[in-house]
Amino acid sequence: MTQAQERQVRQVIADVLNMPVEKVTPELSPQEADGWDSVQHLNLVLAIEEAMAIQLAPEEIEGMQSVGDILKIVQQKAK
């Protein structure tokens, strides 16, 4: 994953969770981010799939428990 792609993913996360992109750190998780509930998690997954032109498997979606996890999974998938 290029730096630009990583920036893009962080921007998508920031937009979906409605927070400044600076706050989207690898440690950020559903427990500490306001409004990161199951509906937002689905919105996040769909937004990332669309933006990166990938499809995430159910196990991968389950495994996305922090921004760091998301970046790692997208890195494996994105060309």
Add this chain to the structure above:
Amino acid sequence: MTTPADATPPSTRDQIEHAIRDGNWALAKAALLRLWESNPAPGAAPFVVSRFEKLRGHVPLTPCRVAVLRSFTVEPIVPVARALAFTGGIDLEFRIGDFNTYAQEILDPTSWLYSYQPQVIILAAQTRDTSPELWANFADLSASEVNAQVAAASDSFVQLLTTLRSRTDAHIIVHGLQTPPALAVGILDRLGDANQAAAIAQINAAIRQLARELKNVYVLDYDALIARHGANHWEDTRKWLTVRLPIAADRLIYLAREWLRFLHPITGRVCKCLVTDLDNTLWGGVIGEDGLDGIKLGPDTSGYAFANLQRAILDLHRRGVILGIASKNNPAEASEAIEKHANMLLRPQHFAATRINWNDKAQSLREIAAELNIGLDSLALIDDNPVEREWVREQLPEVSVIELPADPMAYAAALRDSPLFERLALTDEDRSRGKMYAEQRARAQLQSSVTSLEDFYRSLQMEVTITTVQPDAIARVAQLTQKTNQFNLTTRRYSEQQITEIAADPACRVYAVRVKDRLGDNGVVGVVITRDHDGRCEIDNLLLSCRVIGRTIETAILAHVAGEARSRGNSLLAGWYLASQKNAPAKDFYSAHDFAIAAERPDGSYWERNLINSAPICPPWITLTTDSVEARP
């Protein structure tokens, strides 16, 4: 090459934030449109929505409450639909029903659905939920079982939709059922007894029949939607199995767009007039440089894109959209191309207003709106030049600017996909409106060539037909009460249902007014509604389409209404003038016809006129035809 940080142009996002902070709302809106159109995606939707929410009260936004009844997960479509709607001037609020409980929600009169009072209800049920046997186990069914399943599903839609219709006035959008992508008997479907696709088609036909019979019920053709965007790419089976979302992430926006095709006409966020640029829009190249023989237009590869766009524009014209031109060009050369180029589909007679000059385009659009007597918010612009588009967006935020892709080959599709020209119903008047406006232009030219106003009226050879409204004109009469703003005494809006009810009231009269003249038939362009009580005939409303204002037609109408009122035994004719932002043209109607003020309140005045000694008379230059059964005095 490196660029110092302080020389980086501000990003669109920064522009949006700065414009909102500075209260520069038109600029903020223009930048938000630019951001969204560069990336109309689920990821960008929440940002666009949250920033548009800050523009509420500062840019025109029509609010609309939508209830979604569903058998699948629609939540991720909501932010995308809201972002799309905001960019089209609609502020959507959604409430979503519980999962797969749409039947209970409709049938229970105390459900949230009715207390929420939505303006729009979307019924989004899938074949796999309404008819699981037909969807998944078709091969196990006998022919009679198939028929029973089709009948059961159809009956269920009849029950749900008629119940909904009887309990709410909301517009109802029903998703049609999807045909299974892989049919149970494969290529033999429709050849032998097994007929899975036809079974689904029968249910869809039943839904369509209901939409024809019930008011304000519309069908979203789900099969066609999927086909257009690639059936193989539409479904995401894993998401269906895990989170009950059957639609792939990159297809969500297409369903949202399809909803908006209905929501635009429902909220009135539609355009009456399409204004087009010329160079590199209606034809390839620049007429002033390439000349009549050099511009690209026609069936060959280089000219096809432009001919195809002209075809799309002509189709809109046939649907009743008025056309205009705003082009920076030498008028003589451009007009010659429109008149003479062999492959032009659009000719001078298609355009109701033309501005070919070197003026600022925003100015040209203002002039076109004034000439056609319509608001700027009724104009849409199609222009290949992104700079002109941006300029118009910033200068005239009311005008809808259609975003075009870089490739001219895709222009026609971009126009056809726009929801700005969708209509919920198409009347005969709609179909000939474009032509009527062009005739209006001929009339205006005539007016300048005759000397006295009376001579002008005479030269028009006007024939006015006033009849009590018949069933075939009710849709048009209701539409006129809803859309006419200028010559409208009270601006009372009525639905078709209400018009039907008023017309059935023995104390009331609903008249439809047709106007013909030597330049053409204008169709039904006027409405009068009266109500008798206690010897007084009260005009509930009298309105005229702006196409026929200023031609003394209102006097002819009044003469007929007064004559009938008198022969029913009324001694007084009376009515309110209620001022709106746009109905100044009707302000002097009562005083000009010898009415006197009997009461006043802040928003209007109540006028009366005695009918015993005299009544208004029809101007001598108008031939009046009526269906009067009430004996004339």
